[in-house]
Amino acid sequence: MSIRRDAEDDKTVARHHIDSHHTALHPGLRPEAAEAARRIGNTIDSGFRSKDEYYKARRQMLDMDRAVGFDHKCRSRASRLEEEVDKIIQSLKNQDCTEVYGKAPARTGFGGQLHKRIPGDHFLSNVDLIGQTEIFNIARRMPKGSHLHIHFNACLQPQVLLNIAKDMERMCISSDLPLVSGNHYENFDRCEIQFSIKAVGCATQGNLFSSNYEARQWMKFSEFLRLFPSKYRKTKNANAMKWLASKLVFQDEEAHNCLQTAEGAWEKFNGRTRMMKGLFNYETAYRRYTRLFLEDLMHDNIQYAEIRPNFMSTNQLCRDDGTGSIDNRGIMNIIIGEVEKFKAEMAKGNRLFQGLKVIYCTPRSFSPEKVKEALDECIQFKQEWPQWIAGFDLIGEECKGRPLKDFIPELLEFQDNCRNLNLDIPFLFHCGETLEIGTDTDANLVDALLLNSKRIGHGYALAKHPYIMQQMKARGVCLELCPISNEILGLTPRASGHSMYDLLANNVHCTVSSDNGTIFRSTLSHDFYQVMIGKNDMGLAGWKQLILWSIEHSCMNDAERETALEQWNQEWEEFLKWVVLTYRSYRDERL
Numbered sequence: 001m002s003i004r005r006d007a008e009d010d011k012t013v014a015r016h017h018i019d020s021h022h023t024a025l026h027p028g029l030r031p032e033a034a035e036a037a038r039r040i041g042n043t044i045d046s047g048f049r050s051k052d053e054y055y056k057a058r059r060q061m062l063d064m065d066r067a068v069g070f071d072h073k074c075r076s077r078a079s080r081l082e083e084e085v086d087k088i089i090q091s092l093k094n095q096d097c098t099e100v101y102g103k104a105p106a107r108t109g110f111g112g113q114l115h116k117r118i119p120g121d122h123f124l125s126n127v128d129l130i131g132q133t134e135i136f137n138i139a140r141r142m143p144k145g146s147h148l149h150i151h152f153n154a155c156l157q158p159q160v161l162l163n164i165a166k167d168m169e170r171m172c173i174s175s176d177l178p179l180v181s182g183n184h185y186e187n188f189d190r191c192e193i194q195f196s197i198k199a200v201g202c203a204t205q206g207n208l209f210s211s212n213y214e215a216r217q218w219m220k221f222s223e224f225l226r227l228f229p230s231k232y233r234k235t236k237n238a239n240a241m242k243w244l245a246s247k248l249v250f251q252d253e254e255a256h257n258c259l260q261t262a263e264g265a266w267e268k269f270n271g272r273t274r275m276m277k278g279l280f281n282y283e284t285a286y287r288r289y290t291r292l293f294l295e296d297l298m299h300d301n302i303q304y305a306e307i308r309p310n311f312m313s314t315n316q317l318c319r320d321d322g323t324g325s326i327d328n329r330g331i332m333n334i335i336i337g338e339v340e341k342f343k344a345e346m347a348k349g350n351r352l353f354q355g356l357k358v359i360y361c362t363p364r365s366f367s368p369e370k371v372k373e374a375l376d377e378c379i380q381f382k383q384e385w386p387q388w389i390a391g392f393d394l395i396g397e398e399c400k401g402r403p404l405k406d407f408i409p410e411l412l413e414f415q416d417n418c419r420n421l422n423l424d425i426p427f428l429f430h431c432g433e434t435l436e437i438g439t440d441t442d443a444n445l446v447d448a449l450l451l452n453s454k455r456i457g458h459g460y461a462l463a464k465h466p467y468i469m470q471q472m473k474a475r476g477v478c479l480e481l482c483p484i485s486n487e488i489l490g491l492t493p494r495a496s497g498h499s500m501y502d503l504l505a506n507n508v509h510c511t512v513s514s515d516n517g518t519i520f521r522s523t524l525s526h527d528f529y530q531v532m533i534g535k536n537d538m539g540l541a542g543w544k545q546l547i548l549w550s551i552e553h554s555c556m557n558d559a560e561r562e563t564a565l566e567q568w569n570q571e572w573e574e575f576l577k578w579v580v581l582t583y584r585s586y587r588d589e590r591l
Contacts, residue, residue: 195278
């Protein structure tokens with residue numbers, strides 16, 4: 001009797017859940033949806049008297065399922081132009097599958113098995129093919145609203161910083177292994193490279209290409225570039241800059257090797273961020289990088305961004321000659337100066353750029369005392385630049401850093417200080433970027449909820465916690481999805497297996513972000529592409545809803561948000577017309 005009673009209780013809860021979909025999520029459909037649900041339920045309970053009755057119930061069930069989809073509002077309100085563009089996109093998805101992936105040579109797997117190329121395969125194995133597709137061409141052209149999850153030291157292609165570094169007189173390079181040719185150049189593959197601007201007389205000199213080289217001795221970068229071609233004979237026409245660029249990015253075999261784990265992928269990721277650090281943290285690079293980043297936003301049709309620089313006392317910028325440093329306040333001044341100059345230039349050319357804000361970030365590996373110092377400085381920055389500071393976050397590998405619960409006294413004190421000073425600095429915590437369900441890492445989702453985080457960075461594990469997920473929905477918490485990052489760092493093997501589709505199916509508000517595009521060889525357009533091809537019935541309405549949520553859940557004030565939405569609506573209409581104009585003849589002839 002107890003088992004049967006429990007089963008009936010579970011069914012009652014399920015029926016309440018079904019009713020809530022129609023009475024709360026889609027009030028405009030309330031009477032019709034409720035009646036349809038009753039009819040379907042009664043028919044199933046009593047059995048079907050004919051195949052026509054069965055197929056009618058089947059159609060109704062599918063209609064009901066679509067009616068509670070995350071993209072239902074955008075789909076049901078679509079203009080004729082949007083409907084036409086969606087048809088084009090759906091046809092082009094099939095065309096890309098045939099013309100691009102279908103014509104690419106199959107890959108040989110274990111035992112000689114041939115594997116056809118498919119759109120939803122590993123991103124890194126497909127990245128070259130993606131660039132040939134029409135869907136990616138459309139994704140690049142699409143106005144994307146707000147980009148809300150970008151680590152500022154890793155968002156441009158690796159050649160950008162390397163090209164700046166080669167012209168710096170005081171730039172030096174080091175390795176943890178001597179770069180010698182033995183054992184098929186194994187050390188060249190295994191080594192971790194680092195860079196740093198060094199003042200005259202401050203560096204221990206060494207020759208990376210000598211067998212007597214000691215780990216982390218510094219060598220002038222110009223000398224390294226001169227000698228490299230004669231020391232690296234693994235490939236013809238060895239090029240040091242190409243080799244260094246390859247060291248900064250993940251390779252397909254590395255990310256998806258059968259022995260690779262999330263921990264192993266993070267180990268490689270952290271080594272690359274250490275390599276990036278020295279290329280990034282000196283004045284010329286930081287200024288130039290900021291400018292190029294702003295240009296890249298415009299090129300990728302992003303109207304607004306919230307960036308995550310890493311603020312810490314040991315991460316200050318060097319002067320170009322290696323003497324002295326620029327502190328966190330100086331870094332803020334560089335960012336603000338470059339953005340204001342860029343916006344003014346865009347305005348002169350009648351081009352609109354909504355701008356950006358800064359999320360104050362510090363490592364989650366820090367002690368509570370260090371985190372308190374960062375929280376205090378964040379408040380100081382908000383007081384000094386109220387329109388520039390978006391929020392606060394703790395960053396770094398989640399399972400290796402401290403869990404949020406270690407900082408509760410400091411975080412609560414911060415919130416209390418903000419209330420007393422009448423400051424709005426929301427938490428925008430990284431959490432749920434894990435497969436370690438049931439651990440302190442996984443429990444960061446609970447603390448983020450209790451601490452009233454405005455958004456969640458990644459939130460991959462949230463789908464495993466239905467009650468917490470419902471609580472976050474009730475509080476209007478938005479997730480910053482990073483599909484490519486999550487795949488390469490071992491949370492899912494392919495886009496189709498990403499938890500974002502479970503989260504969206506539960507109407508959790510989400511945005512799309514690129515996280516660390518430099519290291520993953522990606523842009524925001526690539527992440528939108530992955531979202532589209534990871535689910536067969538994803539369409540224009542899904543893209544549009546994700547973009548609208550990115551504007552809604554940004555840290556812009558109401559006036560800024562209204563201006564951004566108005567600008568985006570204009571660009572969206574232009575985009576739709578471009579798709580129809582570009583693919584009309586293509587559609588008529590081939591689709």
